[in-house]
Amino acid sequence: MSKTKVAGFSVSLDGYGAGPHQDLENPLGQRGLELHQWVFKTEFFKRIHGQGIESDALGAATPSAGPRDINNEFAERAAANVGAWILGRNMFGPIRGAWPDDEWKGWWGPNPPYHVPVFVLTHHARPPLEMEGGTTFYFVTDGIESGLKQAKAAAGGKDVRIGGGVATIRQYLKIGAIDEMHLAVAPVFLGKGENLFEGLNLTGLGFGVTSHVATAEVMHVILEKNSGRLK
Amino acid sequence: MSKTKVAGFSVSLDGYGAGPHQDLENPLGQRGLELHQWVFKTEFFKRIHGQGIESDALGAATPSAGPRDINNEFAERAAANVGAWILGRNMFGPIRGAWPDDEWKGWWGPNPPYHVPVFVLTHHARPPLEMEGGTTFYFVTDGIESGLKQAKAAAGGKDVRIGGGVATIRQYLKIGAIDEMHLAVAPVFLGKGENLFEGLNLTGLGFGVTSHVATAEVMHVILEKNSGRLK
Numbered sequence: 514m515s516k517t518k519v520a521g522f523s524v525s526l527d528g529y530g531a532g533p534h535q536d537l538e539n540p541l542g543q544r545g546l547e548l549h550q551w552v553f554k555t556e557f558f559k560r561i562h563g564q565g566i567e568s569d570a571l572g573a574a575t576p577s578a579g580p581r582d583i584n585n586e587f588a589e590r591a592a593a594n595v596g597a598w599i600l601g602r603n604m605f606g607p608i609r610g611a612w613p614d615d616e617w618k619g620w621w622g623p624n625p626p627y628h629v630p631v632f633v634l635t636h637h638a639r640p641p642l643e644m645e646g647g648t649t650f651y652f653v654t655d656g657i658e659s660g661l662k663q664a665k666a667a668a669g670g671k672d673v674r675i676g677g678g679v680a681t682i683r684q685y686l687k688i689g690a691i692d693e694m695h696l697a698v699a700p701v702f703l704g705k706g707e708n709l710f711e712g713l714n715l716t717g718l719g720f721g722v723t724s725h726v727a728t729a730e731v732m733h734v735i736l737e738k739n740s741g742r743l744k
Numbered sequence: 745m746s747k748t749k750v751a752g753f754s755v756s757l758d759g760y761g762a763g764p765h766q767d768l769e770n771p772l773g774q775r776g777l778e779l780h781q782w783v784f785k786t787e788f789f790k791r792i793h794g795q796g797i798e799s800d801a802l803g804a805a806t807p808s809a810g811p812r813d814i815n816n817e818f819a820e821r822a823a824a825n826v827g828a829w830i831l832g833r834n835m836f837g838p839i840r841g842a843w844p845d846d847e848w849k850g851w852w853g854p855n856p857p858y859h860v861p862v863f864v865l866t867h868h869a870r871p872p873l874e875m876e877g878g879t880t881f882y883f884v885t886d887g888i889e890s891g892l893k894q895a896k897a898a899a900g901g902k903d904v905r906i907g908g909g910v911a912t913i914r915q916y917l918k919i920g921a922i923d924e925m926h927l928a929v930a931p932v933f934l935g936k937g938e939n940l941f942e943g944l945n946l947t948g949l950g951f952g953v954t955s956h957v958a959t960a961e962v963m964h965v966i967l968e969k970n971s972g973r974l975k
Binding site: 526527528696698700701702703704705710711714715716717718720721722725727728729732734736 | 757934953956963
């Protein structure tokens with residue numbers, strides 16, 4: 514069954530999913546990178562971001578680096594069976610307010626690591642943006658329910674993954690739209706930034722931890738909604 | 745050097761150190777026990793609480809159960825070199841307001857697991873309470889600084905351990921009195937209760953994570969204060 518899920522989402526021990534002061538130099542906010550150390554080391558990440566193949570002395574392509582360990586398994590699992598993504602506008606870029614032009618095309622270069630339709634929530638309309646590798650960014654201006662509806666339709670029976678950021682996930686949690694969350698809890702405190710849990714009662718929203726695995730870098734936690742709330 | 749520390753203090757992934765509605769049946773609040781599963785299994789806990797010795801078929805005392813694993817090591821370490829404790833009143837018992845009489849002597853029976861002076865913060869005076877095994881409860885009514893001063897004097901050069909609860913730890917954090925915290929982060933969400941982190945910036949208070957170890961049950965995190973703030 515098709516799910517709406519959050520996956521591979523890193524948070525600090527004090528609940529922050531991003532540091533403060535996001536900008537062009539700090540797409541994840543100050544110190545935000547510290548949350549994601551677990552994924553950077555994985556074979557999955559290096560492959561997706563093109564750092565997994567290095568030439569050896571003979572010039573042959575050799576897969577390199579990135580252990581195929583538990584962290585890698587969770588990174589792979591997070592990416593599996595995703596038919597469409599939803600991103601808050603700040604996940605797409607640092608620009609606030611009206612788009613000055615159509616120059617900004619996301620943080621990821623010409624071939625973003627999505628390869629499916631991506632619905633970007635914004636108050637400012639913009640034509641769809643077709644990128645290389647199957648990624649098309651659609652800009653949704655009529656609200657989060659509409660964004661989810663469009664994403665589900667585009668996902669063709671696969672899952673919809675809410676990529677973030679924190680504000681976007683919180684909005685979908687509050688309307689009961691998220692079925693499952695895989696959080697990667699990093700052993701750091703950020704002290705400030707965007708807090709995923711503050712004032713939000715995940716237990717009250719019907720979520721419980723159904724499994725967890727700790728690695729040296731991070732604690733992976735799966736939360737599933739088991740109540741009868743609307744989906 | 746003598747430290748003021750929090751140790752072996754369990755919190756949920758959403759930052760709760762106790763569940764809501766503490767009472768006689770739920771000393772840790774509703775679902776609070778779920779935070780402490782890691783320690784209940786240890787050899788240390790079973791020994792301290794008298795469950796570590798069971799008679800075998802021949803009637804000889806045989807140490808039993810409770811693995812001497814990483815969790816046990818952290819439990820032992822938390823208890824090491826403690827010269828005095830500080831407890832908030834709710835850690836001492838479920839009674840609120842003035843003491844009706846001197847009947848309540850803590851949750852732990854005649855021989856509490858402290859074996860050193862314990863300073864209980866309260867607004868209601870009461871004579872010291874000498875228990876078996878070296879534990880004496882002193883009731884401090886003139887504020888948290890006074891409690892800490894008395895505890896340091898009584899600790900005789902050893903560490904002062906702030907046992908909790910959450911409100912007490914937060915008060916001492918805010919005045920910069922805590923040098924080190926060992927938190928045990930359990931893979932559960934409580935959704936409500938007493939939150940250790942909410943509105944508190946541990947990074948801003950000078951704390952950083954200096955080490956962490958995850959076990960199947962819990963993630964142990966050591967935070968140390970490395971700034972020049974008052975101690």
